Amino acid sequence: MIIGENIHKSFGDLEVLKGVDLHVQPQEVVVLVGVSGSGKSTLLRCFNFLEMINEGSITIDGKKVDPKKDNLTKIRAEVGMVFQHFNLFPHKTVLENVIEAPITVKKMNKEKAKKLGRELLEKVGLSDKADVYPSKLSGGQKQRVAIARSLAMEPKVMLFDEPTSALDPELVGEVLQVMKQLAEEGMTMVVVTHEMKFAKEVADRIIMIDQGTIIESADPQNFFGNPQHERTRQFIQLVE
C-alpha cells in the first residue's frame, strides 16, 4: 500500500531520515516507535507529502509519486492523517468538520455528505455532538472527530501522528478503541505512538526508528520478547 524506499529527509544541515525503507502491506497495521527526535513523525509526514523527501521514492497504492509532476492534493486525499493536536476547524461544527472535504474536494452533494458524516460520527460514538463546535469537546472527543473527518474521504491508508499524546490519561482509551476498531475492519494504518499496550494488541508489525534509520522491525511478540538491537532493548525498558 505504501512503499518507501531509501527515504532521506533533512531540515537544513540536520539529516532527520537517513535512508529509510518501509513497505506497508494492504490491511497491515504498522506501529512506529522511537525516542523523540528519532524521525518517526517526519517519516509519517513524508508519506502524506506534508514534508517533501530529499532523496528516495514513495509509492502509494502502486503508484510512484513524483512530487514535482503529480497532483499532490489528489494523493493526499487518499491518505488520511490524524494529528497530535487534532487540528479541527474551530469555526465549523463537528458535522461541518467531517463533511468539509467531501463537499469541497469530492464535490459530494450536501445531503449525501451529511448522511455520510452522521454515519461516521456514529461510528466514533459522537452522534449527539454533530452540531456543537469543537471548543465544547474534550480532547478525546476532538480526536475521534478528527478520525471521522479523515475517514470521510474514504482513504486507502490512515496515518496517525501521536494521536493520544496530547490527551489526559483518562481520555486515551476512547481514541485507541476507535483505532482498534478501524484496524479490525481492515484499514491499513501507520501509527506513531508511545502506547505500548496498543502496539502489542493491535500492531501487525512494530518498527523501531533510531537516529533516522530503522533498526528493528518485528511482530509484537518478537519485538518485545526478543529484540535484536541494543537500543530497542533500552527503549523497551524505558517505556515499560
Add this chain to the structure above:
Amino acid sequence: MPELLVTVYDVFIRTYPGFLEATLVTLQLTAVGVILGTLIGLVFALMKISGSKILQAIANIYITIIRGTPLIVQIMFLYFGIVEFYTMSNFWAGAIALGVHNGAYIAEIFRGAIQGVDPGQREASMSLGMNRKQTMQRIVFPQALRRSIPPLGNQFIITLKDSSLVYIIGVAEIFSLGNREAAQSYQPFESFLVVGVYYLVLVMIFTLLLRLYENRLDVDKT
C-alpha cells in the same frame, strides 16, 4: 467651576445644530476611510502573502511610505496632487487620503491575522486533499477574519479621530467647526471641550457596538 459649566453649556446649546451636521460629515469620512482602507488593506495583505517577490516588494514600498509619513502630509499631498489632474471635492480628497492611509495599517492587520492562524489548520486541510485555494478560502480566511476584528475595530476608532486632520483642506467636519467656533466666539477652551466631548461620545458608541459584535461572533467558537 459652575460658571465654566454654564458657559460650556451655552456654547453647546448654541452650536449643536452645526455640530450635528459636522458629525455626519465626520461619520461619512470615517465610513469611506474604513471601507476603502479595508479593500486596499485586503489587496496589499494578499500581495504580501502571495509568495511573489514583485508583489511583496510593491506592498512593502506602499506600507513603508504610508507608515513613514504623517497623515496630514498625505492629506495635503493627495489633495494638491489630485486637484492637479482631476477636479474633486475636498470631502472626497480627504476621504480617499484617509482610506489610503488606513489601507497600510489594515494590510498589516490582515497579514498578521492570516499568518497567525495555526499552521496545523493548513496541514489538516491539505491532508484532507484540499488545494491551496480551497484551504485559504474555506479554512484560513474565515479564521483570520475573526482574529482581525478586534484590531480592525481599534483601527476604525483611530480613523474616526484621524478624520479631524482633514480640517486642513477645509472639510466641514467636527474639528473644523470647533476651530471656527473657537475663533469667532473667543471661547476656545469651551469650544474645544465641546469638540472633545463629541469625539469621545462617538468613540464610546463605536466601542460598544464593536464589543457587541465581537461577543456575538465569539459564541461557541474559540
